[in-house]
Amino acid sequence: MIEVTRLNGKAFTLNALYIETVEAFPDTTITLTTGSKFIVLENVEQVRQKVKTFYQHIQVLSNPHLRGEEE
Template sequence: MINLKRLNGKEFSLNALYIETVESFPDTTITLTNGHKYVALESREEVASQIAQFYKEIHILSNPHIRGEEHEE
């Protein structure tokens, strides 16, 4: 889960595994794989950083095939 704030400052958590896109319109809009959209106070870059950190914490990128590596050494 990543922790974000709505435009009114209210905090919410979002499961980063279900995030399909993160865009700036200029507000940061997050679209989930089920089509639901959320608007966050954080920038697109901040959201991307939180997603990357979440992936590291759950070791989702520990598989070399997911990372795009052909052969693990």
């Protein structure tokens, strides 16, 4: 789960496993695999970093093959 902030300043938690796209329109829009969309204050790079940190925390990125390493 990652914490992001709505445009009204209220923080909420989002399950990063369901994120399909993160785009800037110019506001950052997160689209989930369910079709739900959220507009947040964080920029695209901040959301990417939060997702990466979350994946590392749950060890999705712990597998060398997923990181692109041969051995």
